[in-house]
Amino acid sequence: MLSEYQETLLQSVKAFQSTQLVKNKYENVLQHLDSGIMLFDNEGVLTFINVQMARLLEMPRQSLIGCNLLQMLRHPHLSQFKKRNVLRIYRETIFHRKKYHELIDEYGRHWLITVTYGDQMDGDFLLSVKDVTDFKRVEQAAYQNDKMAMLGKISAAIAHEIRNPLTAIRGFIQLLRPHLVHLGKDEYARIILAEIDRANDIIHEFLNSSKPSAPQKSKVSVASLLKEVVLLTESEALLKNCQMVLEVPEDGYVSIDVKQIKQVLLNIIKNAMDAISEVEGDHKGVINIKAEVDAKHINISIQDNGNGMDKGQLGRLFDPFFTTKEKGTGLGLSVSYRIIKNHRGNISVDSLKGAGTIFVITLPIVS
Structure with missing residues (x-):
């Protein structure tokens, strides 16, 4: 009788130990x-x-x-x-x-x-x-690509339909201009022609934002590229009370369409100047341009201490026609996004309202 009790007790202990081992195992997995x-x-x-x-x-x-x-x-x-x-x-x-x-x-x-x-x-x-940050990033990239694809389909259809009447209007205004000059209304003709040219520029940007031309690549030193971009913008930066700070290694080469990548960099720097000019008071603007090389990529960062953006603006920044500027077309950054993607690169942005913005462009390096 005692032996049966001991055997039952032993089985109970073993069952408890087995249960405890399973519990510990699953708890370790959850941990x-x-x-x-x-x-x-x-x-x-x-x-x-x-x-x-x-x-x-x-x-x-x-x-x-x-x-x-x-x-x-x-x-x-x-x-x-x-x-x-x-x-x-x-x-x-x-x-x-x-x-x-x-x-x-x-x-x-x-x-x-x-x-x-x-x-x-x-x-x-x-x-x-x-x-789910990475999933959101992939989802956003897919959403952006879908929008750009849709933009490409409609842009070709409407571009010629708009450009043709604009060309006709511009021609007739030029024919009428001598009569307007005689009437002392040459300013009217000048304004009309300027607005027609502006409309044509918007159409041109619209077409480029949907499908920029295939990059004509050549091997370029990142240092020389960035030095040239700074040279092109530093005079305007001085006029807007901005200091340009460049930090770039002498090594590092990329295979790029120089004209297109220069367009992207100039666009971002111009946006940085505009953001700095929005800050009230005697604000000393600083635009830091930095390049860092790793094993496979080069990261070009452009950081300003301008007005910055909130999360709502940040999420729509690469959307076609979204702009925070009164006279902006909202196409510059969407064009930039597509150009960088066509170079098998990546462009990202982070910003804080009142504290500035940083853009990071990542491009594959070549030996």
Whole structure:
């Protein structure tokens, strides 16, 4: 009888140990997931948090285990930004029954938050957080390419239809100009011709933004390219109270269409000057142009201390016809985007309202 009891007890111990090993194994897996995980019980107490989630919250795990939501929000190490987002997720989950949330953190990264609850969780709440920044970047690039492709389809169809009547109007205005001069109205003719030329320029930019010509590449020193660009812009920069600072290594070559890449660089520098001129007061503008070479690429950064942009403007910056300038066409950066892509490169931008903007152009290097 005792032997049977001991055998049963031994089996129970082995079963418990086996269960504990499985539990430890799965807990170890959860601890090292690239997604952050938190588990609240049916009373709202945090019973589990993995390493990644604690890292995202920038707090030690042990200080959070056993806390309820209110205690978490009162935790002295939780930043105000994170407190606001925790509250927002709580409201949308409880009051609006939302199970999926998206947010951008203070570092500009995108996060997808999933809340699982209901019968399958026995009253518990499982919250998982995944970094989807790279997915968003790919999605944005695909969206941008779709827009440019659509722009290409409609541009060819409308360009000639607009240019033909503009050419006819310009010709007749030139024929009428002597009569307008006789009437003392030559200024009218000058304005009409200038506006027609401006319309033609917009059409030209529109066509280039949809499909810039194939790059005619040649091997060029990045140092000489950037020095020439600075030489072309420094006089205008001085007039606008801007200082140009160039930092570039003497080595580093790229295979590019010099005219097209120069167009991109000049466009970005001109935008930087305009952003600096928008800052009120006696503001000393600085435009830093820097090139860095790694094993496969060269990164050219153009940074200004101008007015900067908010997140809404930043997200639409490469959209055709989007502009923050009163007299801008909104085509310069969309043209630049397509030119860099045609060179198998990448162009990115980061900005903070009131603190300036930085553009980074990445191009493959050649030996």
